[in-house]
Amino acid sequence: MEPIALTLGQKFEIEKFSREIDSSNDPQALRSIAKDLLVAWKQQQAASAWVLRQTYGL
Template sequence: MQSDLPPGVELSIGQQFEIERFTRAIDATADPEQLRHLAKQLLQAWHTQKAATQWVTSQQA
């Protein structure tokens, strides 16, 4: 999965474990409602991270 990252960007061991944890949770889930809930959690986490990254970037300017 790290090959999808821009050059110079690396995931920490903790981030790699979180990816593996969510991957296994997705693979183990057959219930569409659970998958929807998991997708919403991931969407929230992704946008929260984007907002945090934008804030940090703006503070460095």
């Protein structure tokens, strides 16, 4: 199975937001970003599980 590859646009977005995070000196802002990322990660896991259930009838 091939690994999932990021598009060039996604790679640029990662770089943009990585630089923004690196330049932040605000711990509260960084906590907020971390929590937003946690929610997005779990939503992506839920979406992937839903697709698998729909595809394979699980």
